[in-house]
Amino acid sequence: MGARGRRRGKMxxxxxxxxxxxxxxxxxxxGGAAAEQTEEHLKREHSLSKPYQxxxxxxxxxxxxxxxxxxxxxxxxxxxxxxxxxxxxxxxVPCYLRDWEMQVHFRIHGQGKKNLNGDGFxxxxxxxxxxxxxxxxxxxxxxxxxxxxxxxxxxxxxxxxVFPYISAMVNNGSLTYDHDRDxxxxxxxxxxxxxxxxxxxxxxxxxxxxxxxxxxxxxDGKHEWRDCIDVPGVRLPRGYYxxxxxxxxxxxxxxxxxxxxxxxxxxxxxPEEEKRDREVFLPVVDNLRLPGMEAPLEPMSGLALxxxxxxxxxxxxxxxxxxxxxxxxxxxxxxxxxx
Ligand SMILES: [Ca+2]
Numbered sequence: 001m002g003a004r005g006r007r008r009g010k011m012x013x014x015x016x017x018x019x020x021x022x023x024x025x026x027x028x029x030x031g032g033a034a035a036e037q038t039e040e041h042l043k044r045e046h047s048l049s050k051p052y053q054x055x056x057x058x059x060x061x062x063x064x065x066x067x068x069x070x071x072x073x074x075x076x077x078x079x080x081x082x083x084x085x086x087x088x089x090x091x092x093v094p095c096y097l098r099d100w101e102m103q104v105h106f107r108i109h110g111q112g113k114k115n116l117n118g119d120g121f122x123x124x125x126x127x128x129x130x131x132x133x134x135x136x137x138x139x140x141x142x143x144x145x146x147x148x149x150x151x152x153x154x155x156x157x158x159x160x161x162v163f164p165y166i167s168a169m170v171n172n173g174s175l176t177y178d179h180d181r182d183x184x185x186x187x188x189x190x191x192x193x194x195x196x197x198x199x200x201x202x203x204x205x206x207x208x209x210x211x212x213x214x215x216x217x218x219x220d221g222k223h224e225w226r227d228c229i230d231v232p233g234v235r236l237p238r239g240y241y242x243x244x245x246x247x248x249x250x251x252x253x254x255x256x257x258x259x260x261x262x263x264x265x266x267x268x269x270x271p272e273e274e275k276r277d278r279e280v281f282l283p284v285v286d287n288l289r290l291p292g293m294e295a296p297l298e299p300m301s302g303l304a305l306x307x308x309x310x311x312x313x314x315x316x317x318x319x320x321x322x323x324x325x326x327x328x329x330x331x332x333x334x335x336x337x338x339x
Pocket of ligand 1: 119149151152153154182303
């Protein structure tokens with residue numbers, strides 16, 4: 001997205017904010033090309049808001065609770081400001097939308113002074129749901145997207161990076177989140193976001209349109225979206241689940257979710273884009289070189305080449321053996337005919 005496009009996108013988001021999140025056409029100029037029309041509307045089956053009716057109920061409701069997560073009147077508390085807690089809330093309905101925007105209204109607060117609080121929370125769009133684990137309270141080697149609001153710098157040499165820090169990771173199941181390095185080896189992008197102990201509302205938006213992943217934040221109390229992450233060529237399968245999870249360790253914080261609002265975005269596609277954006281089976285990021293994550297249509301790996309040559313040789317030897325056996329049988333038959 002060019003500078004012009006980015007500005008327009010942000011203006012659209014801010015305008016939408018003021019318009020009370022009604023259906024609104026926003027213009028998204030991609031790469032400085034012709035502006036395209038975007039239309040949106042709230043999908044209740046993937047959204048979570050007050051009074052959180054049915055949340056955590058076994059029989060009804062759209063959201064499940066996990067671990068220490070609790071429904072309060074004004075928010076859902078993923079973790080309290082207590083050591084060694086973890087909690088999550090997961091949507092029960094898989095999302096089959098192709099283009100969407102998730103608006104997260106959250107609050108992080110606690111007694112801990114600067115950098116003596118932790119660990120933050122994650123927003124997920126993943127194949128698996130309700131699985132506790134080490135990545136902000138959820139499973140590692142996940143399939144899909146994770147956006148992390150990391151409030152504690154685990155890596156010591158972080159002088160150039162100020163925390164809290166927001167980052168994103170796309171995983172095809174093969175990557176491990178490096179907790180000791182705050183996920184740096186696998187992050188797609190990120191930004192600093194001073195989100196703790198604020199008296200105004202804090203929001204972030206994850207937008208996925210035409211394989212472009214963007215994260216915007218509104219944390220200064222000015223009702224303005226600020227760019228945080230912008231990555232093209234992100235392929236996410238449909239039918240995954242939205243969720244959010246959090247964990248505390250030696251350090252803690254209250255991690256509260258006030259609302260999750262999922263908007264379906266309707267965008268126009270050229271026939272080429274239609275073709276390109278057909279079904280995706282594995283999460284992947286184009287032109288990204290991370291250990292263990294390879295884009296499709298890569299040149300053949302050494303192992304694959306070895307296996308192909310090896311099995312070709314085995315088949316060749318097998319064919320020769322069969323040939324010899326058949327030849328001997330045929331000779332025997334011929335001899336029989338002579339006598
Ligand atoms: Ca961390």
